[in-house]
Amino acid sequence: MAGLQQQSEELVELRLRLATVDQENEQLQIALEDVTRRLDAIAEESSALQAERRDLIADNAHLRHLLAQSQARFLEAQVSAGRDSQRPRTGLEGEISILNEELQVSLEELQVTAEELENANAALRVANETLERQVAERTANLDLAVAERDALIGRKDLLIREVDHRVKNSLQMVMSLLRIQARSAADAATRQALQTAVMRIQAIAQVHSMLHARNSAEGVAFHEYLDEICTFLGETLGVDGRRRRLEVEADAIEVPTDLAIPLALVTAELVTNAFRHAFGGETGSVRVCFRRSAGGGVELMVADDGCGLPADFDWSHGKGLGLQVVKAMAEQVGGRVDVARQDGTRFILKLPLP
Structure with missing residues (x-):
């Protein structure tokens, strides 16, 4: 009878342990789902930042192309103005003078455009630096979330292994008690029933x-x-x-x-x-x-x-x-x-x- 009582106590303790591990497992599952949602949100933000960065790079390339074209036209206009100033004046001197004035205005406008492009370039560099900093921060957060998730998964696996180990040990103890009772039982039917229980366990x-x-x-x-x-x-x-x-x-x-x-x-x-x-x-x-x-x-x-x-x-x-x-x-x-x-x-x- 003492053996049966001890067996019953072991089974009750095993059920309590399993209930505790089930609660911890549920908590870990909730935490794991929260980390997964955070990872998804960070991944979406990172994708959006990458798309914005690609757009800014494309705008930068376009602005650089426009600046190069403006500088080429500016140099061409300067060369043309130099050539015109070396030519001898004719009866069309008034018209040429007007054309020179218009050319000068065009050169000034090109200079303004070049300055605006340079300012846009500077703003683009600042935007690139800000974007790279944000990407680095998001990447660090993502790495931290992944590390937390891996830690939770590792803890969950460890708990499950511990449960299996404890269940195995508890069942071995129950089998030992049943074998002892089977050896001490005088009735053959009782011994066979206890032996069958041992095999099931x-x-x-x-x-x-x-x-x-x-x-x-x-x-x-x-x-x-x-x-x-x-x-x-x-x-x-x-x-x-x-x-x-x-x-x-x-x-x-x-x-x-x-x-x-x-x-x-x-x-x-x-x-x-x-x-x-x-x-x-x-x-x-x-x-x-x-x-x-x-x-x-x-x-x-x-x-x-x-x-x-x-x-x-x-x-x-x-x-x-x-x-x-x-x-x-x-x-x-x-x-x-x-x-x-x-x-x-x-x-x-x-x-x-x-």
């Missing part, structure tokens, strides 16, 4: 162990998981490789975390049921297959070459806890379970990948 703990080892909370390499969990199930159920065999065939597929745990429980239940009920103490083998299906999803098959299910047995309405777990997990992940009774029994769980 191990199926979940193994997923968290792989998440912690891979430093990732996004998904699980389920083909690796099948090898590990089936090895554990074989050792627990007395698979010796001669009278009883357990074979695993799996494609290299990574599944999301929220899909890995239901698949783990289904695997543990079906393999356990097969070895306990399919052979009646005789020799036999169980085969576990995990592969891609034709429709783009995946399918998990657990097949045995035992005596098979009775013809009138409806597995979906079975009263056993194991089959109820299989049905509940299949519904949770949106999958469908088909049963074939030829040459033993085959359970095939088909489900789409998100």
Whole structure:
């Protein structure tokens, strides 16, 4: 009883830790969304400043072109005026004098235009300096926001890894308590029920162990998981490789975390049921297959070459806890379970990948 009480306390503490981590995760998610909005706003401002800078550069180039043209015309006018002053005067001296005066006016206007262009150039240089300063400030703000976002993502990943580690340790402690109780139980049915509970908890703990080892909370390499969990199930159920065999065939597929745990429980239940009920103490083998299906999803098959299910047995309405777990997990992940009774029994769980 003391062991059960301690187990209950550990589970309560685990739930509290998970609730705390969920709250922190929500806060981090809100902060991450705020940083993302700030990044988008800064990016838009930076784009607008870059467009303004390009326009100012184009205006500067146009003004420089006009200034060059004005200076060329000014020099040409000066040369023409010098030539006219060296020519001998004729009867048209009055008209030439008028033309010279008009030319002088034109030269003065060109000089004014040149000064205006120079002033515009100076204003453009000031605008360029201001724009470059603003771009530098926006870039610094953007770098700071990116650094804050990366820090938040790193903290979130660290918290998730810590949760997986604590969950794995807590589940290992619960399994140890159940094993102790199983060894001390006098009733065979009680020992078997406790042993089944240990296998179910191990199926979940193994997923968290792989998440912690891979430093990732996004998904699980389920083909690796099948090898590990089936090895554990074989050792627990007395698979010796001669009278009883357990074979695993799996494609290299990574599944999301929220899909890995239901698949783990289904695997543990079906393999356990097969070895306990399919052979009646005789020799036999169980085969576990995990592969891609034709429709783009995946399918998990657990097949045995035992005596098979009775013809009138409806597995979906079975009263056993194991089959109820299989049905509940299949519904949770949106999958469908088909049963074939030829040459033993085959359970095939088909489900789409998100």
